[in-house]
Amino acid sequence: MSIDTVQSMQPSIDRLQDDEADVLLRLPAVRASVGVARQLVLGLGDHLGLDDDRGGDIAIAVSEACANSVMHAYPNDVAGEVELLAWLTPGHLVVAVRDAGAGISPRIENERAGLGLGLPLMIAIADQVLFHRDGGGIQEVRMRFDVGERG
Amino acid sequence: MTDTEGTLEVRLGPVCGPVVDRVVAALAARADLPIDRLADAQLAANAVCAGAQGNGTGGRLRIRLTPYEGGLTLVIGPVPAGRGPALVRDAAVPGVENVVERLADDHRVEPAAGGGEVLVLRFTRPPAGAPAA
Numbered sequence: 001m002s003i004d005t006v007q008s009m010q011p012s013i014d015r016l017q018d019d020e021a022d023v024l025l026r027l028p029a030v031r032a033s034v035g036v037a038r039q040l041v042l043g044l045g046d047h048l049g050l051d052d053d054r055g056g057d058i059a060i061a062v063s064e065a066c067a068n069s070v071m072h073a074y075p076n077d078v079a080g081e082v083e084l085l086a087w088l089t090p091g092h093l094v095v096a097v098r099d100a101g102a103g104i105s106p107r108i109e110n111e112r113a114g115l116g117l118g119l120p121l122m123i124a125i126a127d128q129v130l131f132h133r134d135g136g137g138i139q140e141v142r143m144r145f146d147v148g149e150r151g
Numbered sequence: 152m153t154d155t156e157g158t159l160e161v162r163l164g165p166v167c168g169p170v171v172d173r174v175v176a177a178l179a180a181r182a183d184l185p186i187d188r189l190a191d192a193q194l195a196a197n198a199v200c201a202g203a204q205g206n207g208t209g210g211r212l213r214i215r216l217t218p219y220e221g222g223l224t225l226v227i228g229p230v231p232a233g234r235g236p237a238l239v240r241d242a243a244v245p246g247v248e249n250v251v252e253r254l255a256d257d258h259r260v261e262p263a264a265g266g267g268e269v270l271v272l273r274f275t276r277p278p279a280g281a282p283a284a
Contacts (some may be wrong), residue, residue, distance in 0.1 A: 023160070023166065024161075026157065027152075027158075039177040040159075040173065044170060047165060081152055
């Protein structure tokens with residue numbers, strides 16, 4: 001099968017449906033959930049047989065997205081949830097991080113913002129990044145990672 | 152949802168084992184379970200997932216992990232009414248007996264809030280000062 005044929009078979013990542021996801025993880029939007037999200041990604045990497053570098057990079061990107069939700073989605077200590085969905089498509093791992101919160105701003109100006117490296121890291125590591133906010137207040141960052149022939 | 156809960160829904164098959172291992176361990180650690188109890192929770196969850204295909208799961212299984220003061224509760228399902236006991240029965244590993252009955256401190260099948268049944272497993276934390284198993 002040629003690479004062109006394989007690529008033409010890829011569903012557009014924004015069309016992947018929730019009920020098609022291979023994994024869904026729902027967590028409270030608290031700091032400790034970032035570590036659990038990281039373990040989810042490492043588990044997917046174990047299944048895919050990814051080397052430590054690639055698996056670690058993907059875990060960093062997803063952790064950053066999750067950290068954004070935890071830190072910025074629900075201000076003023078309002079309780080909320082963060083959802084992670086993962087799809088295993090041929091040659092790719094697609095991960096979505098979703099919340100019902102206040103949104104991600106590329107320029108975060110508050111004392112909890114840290115160094116502001118999260119979004120650039122996601123964009124540098126993922127092969128494709130989509131940001132989406134629907135009319136119901138759900139917002140999502142969806143990332144596609146090339147995993148070669150394993151996915 | 153409390154600060155230490157989590158719900159994992161996973162497609163049954165090869166991806167299940169590695170994902171369940173990592174996520175159950177991460178959430179069980181937040182319940183301050185010692186390593187041996189954490190490993191028991193991983194083994195039991197994986198054994199249930201491995202045997203769950205064909206029990207009306209639709210090819211997917213949900214595991215909700217809720218720490219409580221004395222340990223960790225895993226709620227697995229829902230599955231159609233009447234299929235709950237099969238989740239226990241089919242969690243057998245050849246030569247090891249039934250993993251749920253052997254490793255969980257308590258297990259029971261309960262009606263699920265939205266219909267069907269769930270399998271509830273409990274893993275208790277040893278009392279402070281008790282020798283490790």
